[in-house]
Amino acid sequence: MHLDKSRGPASCKRLPQSEVERQSALFLDTALSGALESMPLPVVVLNTCRQVVYSNSGFGDFVQRISSGSILGRRPGEVLGCVNSGIGPGGCGTSEFCGYCGAVRAILDSLRGRTGVQECHIQYKGENREDSLDVLTFCSPLTFKNEEFVQFMLIDVSADKRLKTMERLFFHDLMNTASGVYSLITHLERQKLTDESRRYVEMLRSSSCQLIGEIADYRSFMAMESNELIPNPLLLNSGQMLEDILAVYRNHVLADEKTIVVDQKGGAFTFEADPILFKRVLGNMVKNALEATRKGGKIKVETALKGKQAIFAVYSSSYILPSVGCHIFKRFFSTKGAGRGLGTYSMKVLIERYMGGKVRFSSSKKDGTCFTVQIPAGDLCQ
Missing domain, CATH: 1.20.58 (Methane Monooxygenase Hydroxylase; Chain G, domain 1)
Incomplete structure (x- = not known):
């Protein structure tokens, strides 16, 4: 047992190895050990002195690349080869650097009766080299056979x-x-x-x-x-926004022998949005319409201010089948081949999650397809 005063956030106290082995025997051939063994992540059970009393095979496989030898009775940082685990008087958790360790904080949270989730960066010394490890640690209190333990699980990130x-x-x-x-x-x-x-x-x-x-x-x-x-919302002008987008796409290969018609109903207006993110959305709308339009055809871009809502719509003569339309805003869905399918998905996320607006589309054989974006214009806009 260590009697030296800890210089870190945790106690130096350890239980004798005989007591650790007694606690370890509590878990042998139990339903709990079977459940922990079936988990696909590395898991250990710690006693109130933060010593390992049980580990599943996933944890054994994980630490095998770092250190060998018995895990039983050692603390997580010692098993993982943390360079700070040998500095403090009581090993892992007792050095001045351990106060910054996410794993130690998560364990201490669980010893106080709370679930602990922390990210942890470990600089470790393996048998042949020094390296670093980033893990996400999950700790929770565990009462088993009238004794208190901590369930410690980690994910290598x-x-x-x-x-x-x-x-x-x-x-x-x-x-x-x-x-x-x-x-x-x-x-x-x-x-x-x-x-x-x-x-x-x-x-x-x-x-x-x-x-x-x-x-x-x-x-x-x-x-x-x-x-x-x-997002970084700024006061924008609808006319200038359109001009910036069309300056790119009028000379684009997709616009070859195609016409882009602009209809600013009621004239230009100001609205609030992140200029980079909104250009991405409106640019995707124009690009998709051009891709869907045959040579000799045209697309139309409309803007309007309705109350405190800024409306941007892009029309094309193409028709989207219902079997395709029901997937249009899904991530990685595309009719253009593998490696596509982020354009409409990102449009919806950017507008609805980051700008408080709505994205919708309609398509018919008679009227073609229209993608519409509607966002709050802001109190200062007109």
């Missing part, structure tokens, strides 16, 4: 953490490169060019704007899916 970090770096570098290309094109526009060359530069500028928009769109989509997206 290291791959997700690394993927998110790589995505942030990738998008940052990719956006810098695309912005650099755009700057070069802007510089070219200031030079003396022939009419033909200037036309090509304008096409390059349009493509560059589209590329930057696609990168920003995908980055915001990833943030939206992980509930990390934070």
Whole structure:
């Protein structure tokens, strides 16, 4: 038993190994151990001194890559090879660094009778190398055979953490490169060019704007899916918003030999929305309509202010079958092949979750298809 005073959030006290083995025997061949063994996640049971008295095979397989030897009687950080578990006088939970450990906090919450859920970053020393581990820990109080324990379960989220970090770096570098290309094109526009060359530069500028928009769109989509997206609503002008969208799509390959008609009923008006997110929604509506329109055809974009509601509608002559229409806003559903199906889904989520509006569509053989977005215009708008 450790008698030294803890420098961390938890007690140094440990039960003798003989007592740990007695507690461990309580779980042998019981319905509870059978249930824990069948769980697909690593699970251990800790006593009130935070020592392992039971572990399922999933936990044994998980820690085998980090350390070998007996798990029984050791604390989670010691089993996982945490570099701080050997600093404190009583091992895991007793160093000054352990106060920042999510796993320790979750365990202590459960010892106080509450369910604890915490994320934890562990720097560990394995048998051959030093590495890091990110886990999500779930702890809950457990009373078994009139004794108090803690059920400790973890999920390895290291791959997700690394993927998110790589995505942030990738998008940052990719956006810098695309912005650099755009700057070069802007510089070219200031030079003396022939009419033909200037036309090509304008096409390059349009493509560059589209590329930057696609990168920003995908980055915001990833943030939206992980509930990390934070909208930044500003006062916008409907006429300018349309002009910005159409400047991209009038020169788009999808608009070749097609006409875009604009009808601003009652004239331009102001409304509140995040400009980047709303451009993504309206751009997707225009793009989808162009994709569905044959050469020689036209699409129509309408805007209107009705009371305190801003209305944006995009019409095309195409017809959506009912068997397709019932799936139109589902994630990854597309009639255009694998790897598609985020456009209409993200439109609905962005408008309804982040802008407090509504997205709907109608389609008939006679009138074609219309996608409509309706959002609150805001008190300052007119």
